[in-house]
Amino acid sequence: MLSKHVQLLAHHCGSMSGAVDSVEAEVAKTDQYSRRNNAVVLGIEYKKETETHDTLTGSVAEELSTSGVKVSPPDFSACHRNGTRVKTVTQKGKQIKLPPSITVCFHNTHKKDQVMNNYKNYTNGKPKPARVVQSLNNHYQSLKSSISNFCITYSNY
Secondary structure (H helix, E strand, C coil): CHHHHHHHHHHHHHHHHHHHHHHHHHHHHHHHHHCCCEEEEECCCCCCCCCCHHHHHHHHHHHHHCCCCCCCHHHEEEEEECCCCCEEEEECCEEEEECCCEEEEECCHHHHHHHHHHCCCEECCEECCCEEEECCCHHHHHHHHHHHHHHHHHCCC
């Protein structure tokens, strides 16, 4: 009798495990969908003492407008720094200070898509001080990383 209950519980746990996997996949899809209007801006100078929300949104709008798409602070539903720590890295023997990234959420998907399609992260083959990238959740970031690694690995063949 007890073994029958154990088997029933084991079957129930297996079913629940499948349901949890399904829910986690749906959450990942929903999370990515909620970020469809987001972009991440890297490299905009951080002035801790003088930076306000207005100066930040103004700086971001000004930088994104270099794409040829007119962007102004009212185009954003949210704009914030991702932390306050300035990171120092060494590239080609030089110490470089990297300001915290900025997440921008546009009111309008079309406007965000225009900026993403027109903003150039490189000028004459050299990276610009500020760069714009698509906001991705961890699931899609790891997928993108895997694809990039695959492409790099097999680009020599």
